[in-house]
Amino acid sequence: MGLTSLTRKEKLVFxxxxxxxxxxxxxxxxxxxxxRSTVTxxxxxxxxxxxxxxxxxxxxxxxxxxxxxxxxxxxNPLTPxxxxxxxxxxxDDDNHPELIFARSTDTEFIKIFAAEHLYDIxxxxxxxxxxxxxxxxxxxxxxxxxxLELCNITSIFNYVPLLGKLLGIEIEEADYNNYIFNGxxxxxxxxxxxxxxxxxIVNNPEANIVELSKLTGKTRSTVSKVSSSLIxxxxxxxxxxxxxxxxxxxxxxxxxxxxxxxxxxETRKEEMKNIMKAAGHVFKVSGNIESAGxxxxxxxxxxxxxYNEMISLYRDKGYISENPHSLLxxxxxxxxxxxxxxxxxxxxxxxxx
Numbered sequence: 001m002g003l004t005s006l007t008r009k010e011k012l013v014f015x016x017x018x019x020x021x022x023x024x025x026x027x028x029x030x031x032x033x034x035x036r037s038t039v040t041x042x043x044x045x046x047x048x049x050x051x052x053x054x055x056x057x058x059x060x061x062x063x064x065x066x067x068x069x070x071x072x073x074x075x076n077p078l079t080p081x082x083x084x085x086x087x088x089x090x091x092d093d094d095n096h097p098e099l100i101f102a103r104s105t106d107t108e109f110i111k112i113f114a115a116e117h118l119y120d121i122x123x124x125x126x127x128x129x130x131x132x133x134x135x136x137x138x139x140x141x142x143x144x145x146x147x148l149e150l151c152n153i154t155s156i157f158n159y160v161p162l163l164g165k166l167l168g169i170e171i172e173e174a175d176y177n178n179y180i181f182n183g184x185x186x187x188x189x190x191x192x193x194x195x196x197x198x199x200x201i202v203n204n205p206e207a208n209i210v211e212l213s214k215l216t217g218k219t220r221s222t223v224s225k226v227s228s229s230l231i232x233x234x235x236x237x238x239x240x241x242x243x244x245x246x247x248x249x250x251x252x253x254x255x256x257x258x259x260x261x262x263x264x265x266e267t268r269k270e271e272m273k274n275i276m277k278a279a280g281h282v283f284k285v286s287g288n289i290e291s292a293g294x295x296x297x298x299x300x301x302x303x304x305x306x307y308n309e310m311i312s313l314y315r316d317k318g319y320i321s322e323n324p325h326s327l328l329x330x331x332x333x334x335x336x337x338x339x340x341x342x343x344x345x346x347x348x349x350x351x352x353x
Contacts, residue, residue: 002246003166009034011167013042014051014242019160019175021054021240022231052240056205057156057341058198059180059235060114061148062188063348068148068285069113069121070292072254072327073141077107081335089131094336096124097343101157101283103252105333110254110294112283114344118145142325144256144292151287152265153179154276157339159242161280162296166247176276180234188235193218195349197226201236203342241339244331250299252331255307257324258290263317271313279306296331303328 006014012032016023020031025043029036046052075084084090094102098120101112113121132138158178164171190198200207200215209227213220230236244252259268265288276284283294297303307326314320 002248004248009038010042010046011169013039014046015160015163015167015169017043017046017052018163018240018242021238050243051246052242054205054238054240055157055339055341056202057180057237057239058202058345058348059188059237060344062186062235063345064116064187065114065344065348066148067113067115067118067121068146068151068153069115070144070146070256070285071109071111071113071125071141072256073109074139074327075104075107075109076137076139079135079137081106083135084132084137087131087135087137089128094338095343097347098124099338100341100344102336102338103329103334104336105329106335108327108329110327110329116348142256144290146285146287151285153285154272155179155281155284155293157239157241157282159282161277162247162249162282163242165280166249166298171277176273176280178237178239180237188233190235190349193222194226194230197223198230198236199346199349201227201230202345205238244296247296248298249296250331251297251303252329252334253295253297253303254292254327254329255295255310255324256290256292256326257314257320258322259288259319260321261289263319264288268317268319271317271319275310275313278309300328 003011009032012034013028016028016031020028023031025036025039028034029039032039096113098113098115099111100114101110103110113125115121129138129141154177156179158176160175160178161171163169164175196216197212197218200212204212204215207215209220209224212223212227216223218226231238265286268286272286279293279295281293281295285292295303295306297306307324311320311323314324
């Protein structure tokens, strides 16, 4: 099933579930002028048919994270995944709490880590890297390190612009930026009750108040009150993620751009807004000298048109001296997926070194 199989009402409900993940069926009903019972029926059908899933993202800096590392590259095409599975370190990354996002095919990979200390990332990554290099598993690898105090994350798994474009629904300016972090790295002051409930919410994003009450041993009223407080204080953010296989898009593309040091983030600010609107980044982080992003174009032709438009703007403004590096992952070829903040959240809350 895909977007073309949806009715007009189903498309409207689907879009608003992604845009407003905290809205009740009554709120969505009023927004799109569709009966509440119809909204409920459509929500249940979309969920049943696997059109979307939910995650809860914690405010990483508030929990003590200070670093973001992105690793991307290519595996040696002569050493297929069957060979890599025999390696002693195979799978160590998967269980790494700091690994919050990963996508890989037989020959390409993207991995995003978040951590309090560089040691937390390197302690596992170095062992894997040495092992893979020894066995000639890696053809090309790049690492980008972003101190969270020195970067700007404008999109964190934000599918609203992409879905709006695919459904022909107008997007508002605010829809291109869903970042809840406040840009500082001040740790939140949490009580033990708040820590337990926050941990339960992130690790069980589909759970309702009754289920969270059972998981935490706290009353429903306590769970409800604390949950509302965590959202209001921007310590957690719920996101509804469309299932890419149902959107009719063929590619997930990672783009790494290194900028001329003379063009700071502030200098590029307005042009970056136009790039964000054209590309509809689902993930975007920028620093003064480089940026990294993930986009989901319909096909290769659309990607090339967008890539050329981006390069033309960057070169015209003198922002770059070399073309951005891109890594293309055909969605149907993706073999491994991970998007998980649960293990990291638990470690940051309860198992700090």
